[in-house]
Amino acid sequence: MSFDSLGLSAPILAAVKEKGYETPSPIQAQAIPAVIEGRDVMAAAQTGTGKTAGFTLPLLELLSKGPRAPSNQARALVLTPTRELAAQVAESVETYGKNLSLNSTVVFGGVKINPQMMKLRRGADILVATPGRLMDLYNQKAVRFDKLEVLILDEADRMLDMGFIRDIRKILALLPKRRQNLMFSATFSDDIRSLAKGLVNDPVEISVSPRNATARTVTQWVSPVDKNQKPALLAHLIWEEKWEQVLVFSRTKHGANKLTKFLENNGIKAAAIHGNKSQGARTRALADFKSGSIRALVATDIAARGLDIDQLPQVVNFDLPNVPEDYVHRIGRTGRAGSTGQAVSLVAAEEFKLLSDIERLIKQVLDRKVTEGFEPVHKLPPSRLNTRPVRAKKPKKPRVDHRDGQRSGDNARGHKPKARR
């Protein structure tokens, strides 16, 4: 199949060709004609499937037809959970829309609001925004939605995880009732389905990978190791395996900083990206990583969300995530668009429960490889696949008598299990 048969016009096809894409990815093949037809879409797709072009290309096609956005109005609104993702979507809009005369603007928090207000004055055919900053701009009367034609929620699951539900509901209440809605989410939890109910109308449902399954081109394995040996093992693997570009996930910001220093001290150029870093520092770290001047990028889950790094060969889970779904998101960063990748998890004995939860979610026991010289003293128990279905998590009321060992241990250290970084 080629892009020519999807209903896109010549200026957009030319931009796609210039980008070097020959064949539409499965989500593009399904979403593009549906969006051009004016249908609502609900798609289960993670980063790496080509979802951004899947909604950007038909959106540009639709918007190229109507009148341009008046001052302080937006015709299409793309909501994303993070600044990085917003910037990347905006970049795609620019790339694919380069032969059209549409105006696009991106707004997110952490940077000055005034330049964003100025840009909105000329009107935005496509406005890409994170929810909090969008509400600020609305409250300052910098943006209006009377002319809004299309709403896109990108990575809707992550927006809920990050606590944006109230902002999203407020924004929805401001939009015209008659509009087209597109919703993208890596996983479709009950919460997402309930949000979708009041949002999409008779949607075309698209699912490009089995629910909660990890990308198939990724080789995944576990390296059992004692917790205190993890930094040394990581440095060893980077040198021994000659990993030139590795994205490392750390559960905490403090852990990310500490590990970055350790790697630097071991001759590995590294940078940390997380919520405490300024927008400038995050953008710079990402650019250095992409260009190859930084070998290891150490990131927390939220900061790494949606990072678009072409053909990232190597992901390391330095800590396992608290929430098993985050494992799937992390792995989504590698082995994309037909390339292959490797995902390694450094797992200490005390993380066994987290490992079991992940294996249950992905319905697969991960291979294990102990690295010579790093044999753990505290042995990781063998995995047994638990085939009971994973239930959607309901927020729990705090309980005085913690019966669950993991949870009470975490609480005792003043750590909230659901807290996101």
Ligand code: AMP
């Ligand atoms: P996304 O899932 O939108 O984050 O896209 C993942 C990566 O795939 C990006 O680096 C895109 O540039 C790339 N990509 C998107 N569509 C295609 C395509 N049809 N052919 C090849 N690469 C693509």
